[in-house]
Amino acid sequence: FFHSIHATVGLDRFGYLRTTHNTSINTCTACRGLQLTSVTIKVIMHFSKRSLGALALAVSVGKVSAFQTHTRSESGPRHIAAFISKDKIQQSIVRKSNISGVSTFQMSISAENAEVKTPLEEISPSYKELVSKLQTITQLRRCSAVLDYDRMVLMPSSDDAAASRGAQQSALASIIHEKATDSSISGLIEKVHNDLMSADINSSQFEDERRVLELTKISFEKNERIPAELEAKRAALGSSAYTAWVKARSASDFSMFAPTLKECFDTAKAIANYHRGGDTSVPLYTQMLDEFEMGMKAERIDDIFGEIQQALVPLISKVLASESPPSMDALHGTFDIEKQKDVNKEIITKMGFDIDSGRIDESVHPFTMSFSPSDVRITSRFSTDEWYQGLAATIHEGGHAMYEQNIGGSCLDIDSYLSMGAHESQSLFWERHIGMTKEFCKWTSAKLGSALSGEGSDFDYSADDIYGAINAVSPSEIRVEADELTYPLHVILRYNIEKDVVEGRMEVDDIPQRWNEAMKSMLDVEITDDAKGCLQDVHWSGLAIGYFPTYLIGSATAAQLAYYCEKDVPNFHDDIANGEFENIKNWLTEKVHKHGRRYESLDAMLEDQLGEPLNPSYLINYLTSKYTELYKI
């Protein structure tokens, strides 16, 4: 019985192994043919140039520990070979790094008494064919992402270059669309189901494979239901509405955008209506939400957001009335950009962003882009007179990136992020619950002191000064500039409006009035300018209706994860103060990252991993206790 495998989770993900010296995995997800009930991988490493090097590996399976360890250094090509037998696994990987000062190594695992099962690809050739088609789609999407990244970070800024890139992207997009709507997919899914039935397979087997089928079926059927004219309308509107929004915003005149925005709402509703198929019991807004926050229902958001609003409005009033607000002086001065870049890089790599599996660059709007778990790139932006926006962006994007770097490597949808809220929970976990803590300020204050001091200007603020300055509350008209305390209300505001428009309780034309009134009543902010009011965000022009609430779902999830992480990780606070983030990052990987899209919803994941679904009281408690102390109220 000879069988070639991908390598186990820990092995294929070298970055993971490097930082995790004892890894327990229950199921080898990458190698579908192998059901290891309990594997302990112990890694002994010799770090050489650029952190690559010889590696010795020992594996114990079940109660029996029986293994081989082996290291060697050799030049040669990348080569993975695996030999498996009923009670013995041997795997060897010869790697060659393609950097100068080449160091290569071989890992061998042998384990006894492993339970081996036949992979579904062997039982069902249709599954093999399906997986191959789906992986091709993933690869082509990744190609497109590389072109996007290049456009935003490197491409010359001329119109001609942009037009040429547009033509390239559009050729690729047509191919991807063609492959993603390939009519043979639904037939293959059916055949695999038949194969599963006739093979008389225990229903608990092939869980991942069943999830692959399910996810494929859902997205394929959704796409299939959209008529071609509606698809064309969506595409055309996506570009013309953006233009209309840019114009209206630059003129600060909502009425210029209103007719197009109506079309956007109508088109998004039409799409959602097709997406839900015949099932009109699903509210339209819930269906829209599903695009971004799989499995989340509008009525649940109503409850969660209601609770948050009820708690925050009085808290913010008290904070703003405080007579002891922290000073924001530490934010401002004159700072060298190169030194900021260096300290940002030092901090984010220490936090767990694997720079050997990614890059840090600059762009106008910070973003994260993943081409595979081994190449996840983040961008930030820096200014000479304020240093925290740069660091906050780096940590925020770094949080997104750590999710992508620690997700599985199957190139299938099960190994992609669960939802937008789940993704945002990762960026906000690191940005807020690590990066905005007193302990973090303790760890970074000396680093920041030397990076932010220049010729003749000393940055001599204490950790407490920095903590106060970066957490200072100051209500803003603009969401993206809002502090963490007032931010939720910006989201709730737009959520309420978009839901009311979708459900016919208000007209598009009335948005500015509603917006301005709500900003006044919730945040005591006067809006005199549509550009800084209801026109500030791009989302609606891209038909992303139902997207907004994921920002606050992410905030609430981050707070809940932080609560449990603090309980689970022994020296949570000391770790942060000492700049030791390995246990925290590994906890997130265990609880969130590695599951990809295996759960049906964020709620399902939280319930299974933490014991309760999304619960906004963690966010409320966190904000209440933090700001009560900081503002002495």
Add this chain to the structure above:
Amino acid sequence: FFHSIHATVGLDRFGYLRTTHNTSINTCTACRGLQLTSVTIKVIMHFSKRSLGALALAVSVGKVSAFQTHTRSESGPRHIAAFISKDKIQQSIVRKSNISGVSTFQMSISAENAEVKTPLEEISPSYKELVSKLQTITQLRRCSAVLDYDRMVLMPSSDDAAASRGAQQSALASIIHEKATDSSISGLIEKVHNDLMSADINSSQFEDERRVLELTKISFEKNERIPAELEAKRAALGSSAYTAWVKARSASDFSMFAPTLKECFDTAKAIANYHRGGDTSVPLYTQMLDEFEMGMKAERIDDIFGEIQQALVPLISKVLASESPPSMDALHGTFDIEKQKDVNKEIITKMGFDIDSGRIDESVHPFTMSFSPSDVRITSRFSTDEWYQGLAATIHEGGHAMYEQNIGGSCLDIDSYLSMGAHESQSLFWERHIGMTKEFCKWTSAKLGSALSGEGSDFDYSADDIYGAINAVSPSEIRVEADELTYPLHVILRYNIEKDVVEGRMEVDDIPQRWNEAMKSMLDVEITDDAKGCLQDVHWSGLAIGYFPTYLIGSATAAQLAYYCEKDVPNFHDDIANGEFENIKNWLTEKVHKHGRRYESLDAMLEDQLGEPLNPSYLINYLTSKYTELYKI
């Protein structure tokens, strides 16, 4: 009669307009529907932020000058619209730059008495369909190039990242292969020919379109003739032979590579045999050559190379025996990398590389990559103890890039480089016939002086010192390190060997002996090491047999172009000494760049543009007179 066009040559190529204030074009090649017998475009520009800005345009057609000029600034999307009537052309282009501080402009052209003809796309819907298919292939190839570029310049160096990128590239490559061998293409070509016949069109009409058909037919038929197994063999060998070559080279043992190399030769021969179809009158080596140097024949290379060898061997002997060799001291010292980068960028942009339509980066091996004429990127590499290799690489790649930046924008094969020799002629024209001249050293010596001086180390060499140092002859075992005088012999040596192996006059096993003997007799260089001998170059392992001679074809072409350019451009020498390269670059654009692949061969282009086909005496004369003077022989 309403008709939408691409824009005329000058208009679509904004970078071109910017530097050319009066442009005469005989035929509007971009707009196929429009035969303008003489158009003068006068451009009045206002340069704003980042060289983009408002632009006023006036056009006169024929003797009649009648036009509209118009400028305005407005935000809005890129939009091209054109209105044409029998005697009037109006065209407006609204552009929006995608940089911050947006400045947009509109150009209007109106011209009277223009001769207008119906575009082939309207006469033959099949032509339209064919062009669309071919453009899609071009776009997808450009996508692949972006991924290549990213891999070589930016991608993390881990094996996992490389493997992921490999999977992305391979998914894209399959699609491209599928599109390029689309069986409907040959049918479309036939239909277009029928359409052309039945429309009773003057044979001088639609020259470009006929060339598009011809080029497509040639490449499609070639691809079609290769059996699938041979294609698979080629792909597999391409990767395994590379590995075998790397191993053999690192062991410096040709015999380890010999069996694989035999396979490479056999496979390349088999492919060439299919490529030539039934026509066995075409010698196999000529057929191989055709892949890289379209239309060139082996017997012509024999003549050309023979002449060069006969002249150079005695010249080199005399040079090496000279008692007054120039000093190479000026090359060495301790040089700051950032300052080298800055001066390289200053020099190459002044020479005509349009930095707004490209980038300059660093990579292990310098290269040029074009994603479209508006985005052509070059890389160089720098060292701290020798400065000239970096500058030579920048100028060399800059020369390649100027070819790509000034080629037409149809996204079809007629608007791609003519041949490898033609491409190399452009890099070598700039590297040698500009960059290695006394005048160039005069222009750059002050710049280099300040860029290469460091703390406590002054770079105080005269223009003559620099000229001597960069032109010093020192025979090397390694081709890529060879000076321009001995370089041709490296090429001739490998050419003779590969041709003899292909034509059965020698065995693969005998290559090292032949190599070492020839190096001794031609260059008096002792080879004691296969790695520095016949194993030094990668080409054969990639089945690129017939590629090598294009290096020397490029050298000879560059010398010939330089001879005629000096005659045609009024102040050729002064221009170089003053750092004024516009007329020289425009001359090359007129003679070479803009023709793309419209000629059947390099010889045909040279004959038509210069009045004689490739003639090696220009290279011989150039080298003889230059080195006779420099070495006082």
